[in-house]
Amino acid sequence: MPMPDRRAVLRLATVGIGVGIVSPRLFAQEKAGEMLASMTGEVTPIGTSERAGRLARAQAVMREAGIDALLVEPGASLIYYSGIRWHRSERLTALVIPASGAPLVVCPFFEKPSIDESLAIPAEVRVWQEHESPYTPIADFLTAKGLAKGSIGIEETVRYFAVDGLKAAIPAATLVKDPVTRALRMRKTAAEIALMQKAADVTMAAYRWTYPQVTAGMTPADIGALMSAATRQLGGKVEFNLVLLGEAAAYPHGSGKPQAVRAGDVVLMDCGCTVEDYQSDISRTWVHDATPTPQQRKVWNDVAHGQQIAFAAAQLGAPAGSVDDAVRGWYEKSGYGPGYALPGLSHRTGHGIGMEGHEPVNLVHGETTKLDIGMCFSNEPGLYLPGTMGIRMEDCFHMTQQGPAWFSKPPVSIEEPVG
DSSP, rough: OHHHHHHHHHHHHTTTOOOGGGGGGHHHHHEEEHHHOOOOOOOOOOHHHHHHHHHHHHHHHHHHOOOEEEOOOOOOOHHHHHHOOOOOOOSOOEEEEEEEOOOOOEGGGGHHHHHHHHHOOEEEEEEOOOTTTTTHHHHHHHHHHTTTTSSSETTTOOHHHHHHHHHHHSTTSSSOOOSHHHHHHSSSOHHHHHHHHHHHHHHHHHHHHHGGGTTTTOOOOHHHHHHHHHHHHOOOOEEEEEEEEEGGGGGOOOSSOOOOOOOOOOOEEEEEEETTTEHHHEEEOOOSSSOOOEEEEEHHHHHHHHHHHHHHHOOOBBBHHHHHHHHHHHHHHTTTSTOOSSSSSOOOEEEOOOSSSSSEEOOTTTTTOOOTTTOOEEEOOEETTTTTEEOBBEEEEEEEETTTEEEEEEOOOOTBBOO
């Protein structure tokens, strides 16, 4: 890494940080702040009309499926429908969407002002006191609408105690798996795609800034600090920075052993950010400060080709699992595997992505869901050689009328490993 300039050193010194003991995180923030400008100032958040469209589509699917109401707890799906950004706790906060009419929000009395801050749709808000059941307002709402004996969909991440409490409050109702939310969230609109594109652009800009800063002796924490500082300065919210060095890159989610950058070793970074609730997920791998060995070059090139095979196989109407099969078939012919065996591709080729880093459906053997317009996936057919190294490039794509389109374009060579 280049030495900090004189102004940066003086500023750090004024708060008691000496030149010899500059914190990597503080230095990263200082350096990124001087060189990077925000890319997200002009982004358009999800607006009122977009959320209204979501509710209308959800209610249409509910009526078609014979679902009378839908229960949603805090998390990505609650934000998706209502804009409410809230945490899960032992105190129930929930959204109830009827098949027609305005939704209901139920929350603790003392939390209502906070809930109101992010509520972004027309909805009735009912509260419960600490000594009261949170399910009574839900039961009253459904009873008044004649739905207490109906079919109530339960969003797939709702906790058991909430399901159990609701069943006790409306015993004549039939509680069923939500057939609505996954189907809607899986297919992104143009507004969602635009936010995911911006998140990918931020992460790629952060990579381009971080890559030349990496020097021998740095730890994963040092490199992660650089990437995080750049991401924040560029306007993204940091979601994760996974940095794997040398042999640790052979294990997709890393190793607890001490690691430091060494010349000739692989550096694998897997990083993502959020822009207005929508995520990126991009991986890059290179050989630090040395000419790649024939083995490193071959495995890198094989992974790059694997990405292109996956991209070509991702066509409208194709089963999601066929994308994984296409890559794995070529890897097996090239001497990897078989199947998920090592050395080879020990995980799925990709996962769905959107408001969450991992969403249904996956590009994995046996997945029969057909690819459709608006679906978004990671493409990351890494190859892992235990005891030696791992190589992973990861770029996300979305399905269009013309087929797959990249959010970030894969790098072209191991000499130009970022792109």
